[in-house]
Amino acid sequence: MSWIDAILQGTLLGGQYALYAAGLSLIFGVMRLVNIAHGDLIILGAYIALVCVEMLGLHPLLSMIIVCPTMFAIGYWMQKLVLNKTLGNDILPPLLVTFGLSIILQNVLMEVFSADSQRLQSGVLDTASLQLTDELTIGWLPLICFVTAVIVIASLQFLFYRTTMGMVFRATSDKAEIVQLMGVKKDRVFALAMGIALAVVGIASVFMAMRTNFDPSVGPGRLLYAFEAVIIGGLGNIWGTLLGGIIIGVSQAIGAQINPGWQQLAGHLAFLLILIFRPNGLFPRTKD
Amino acid sequence: MSNHVLNQPILYTQKLTAFYGDFQALFGIEFHLNIGETVAIIGSNGAGKTTFLRSITGLLCNEPSSVKFSGQPIGASSPDEIVKLGIAMVPEGRQLFPSLSVEENLRMGSLSGRSGQWDLRNIYELFPVLKERRHHGSMDLSGGQQQMVAIGRALMANPSILLCDEISLGLAPIIIKDIYRALPAICSEGVTVVVVEQDIRQAMAVSDRVYCFQEGRISLEGRPDELTTEAITHAYFGLEDAVS
């Protein structure tokens, strides 16, 4: 029974990782940009949520109403003012600039909020759980997080394949120069994509901050999970990202079941194994 | 060939130059386009034809006054602004969006938001085969059909000027005939057309006026009936070939 429990808890944890990864996947899909600052942006979102909760007395889940639009605006302007200038035929400048952003974010957060560990208290949600059988219980918070991840991924899928904006995203991903000949400002498309990606990051931030302690230095760890989920699922495949998150979550839970110290290691091992056997991920995007 | 040409330039270039880094690809191009006419640009590979079209559409930036459209300087405008003014291009190599279906590719063309005659229904009338295949991926189509999508996509912008870069390249003669059959219908909608064409005979047959490019300069300009084969050969291949 404990194995089933591990798989169940791991799956739910995978929803959290998928939320980390969805924004990264979107950005890579639209503009071939690998955002090294992604993890630190998750932490930034968590601090914005912290401020909302402490100053306005909002429940953490409700703080998303402020966190997500704020993160959207940050993403939009960060792309427009900084990152668009780095995009070109060379992949090195955006890597270096987002690496720089990552360090700046960490230091600014450290300066403003100190290195103290923080956590968002979510009241009854912290402990409330659902009894499935005598031995199986799942926490409401992980369940809400997982369901949210599924809804976010489905919405992104809908946006990408069923709306005009999504059509423009896909076209820009194919041929950014030609999109301009259609009357579209490609810089604006990139800024919108980054805005949407960071709005999703905002959701991930709030769940992370409710479920684990965080401080300004833990961003790169989230980036790693997000990377692994994106690559396992296949670059540019949105549903694959959810599956990638679940695979890492389940591997970690199984690893922890065998030996509590193996949780992280098991997740990275699963990632390595999949890379060895399927270097392009499980579901690579075929139309290229 | 259109018979409603007005002797009134809708577009002209003045001392237009273009550079790729240190390499100069165009030298002081003086070109004009009258409302309603069909102009062909010929010239050997690397003569600068594509570079010229890219300069007009804003993909290459220039002095503002080096390109004028309806009297307005557009040389420094961005591609999205220029298509909104009414200049659309069928780019060299078609450049369809592979992730998009045929119909989505066509819809991309209408994003410039210009109203006019051309909509999906008209494009499907012009190229019926595209209607049958509208939900296919654009890469599932034959070369000729892909070219029809590229032309349809440009028309969806309801342009007043349509620039076509080598629309017959790599296609079988019978397909080329099919594609050029659409030209009169396009012109009769009042669209001014520029075709870049390697096939001199094809260019002469469809155009009111011809420009020949050679090594980044205009080496010849005239009406097809005025130009002798000798003059064209000379303008096309240049002096070195005449000597050797």
Ligand SMILES: Nc1ncnc2c1ncn2[C@@H]1O[C@H](COP(=O)(O)OP(=O)(O)O)[C@@H](O)[C@H]1O
């Ligand atoms: N992206 C580029 N970078 C550098 N040189 C280029 C580029 N594109 C074209 N050229 C050069 O510019 C000249 C004109 O090219 P192009 O306009 O493509 O000619 P055409 O369309 O008449 O075949 C050629 O010498 C070509 O090598």
Ligand SMILES: [Mg+2]
């Ligand atoms: Mg060319």
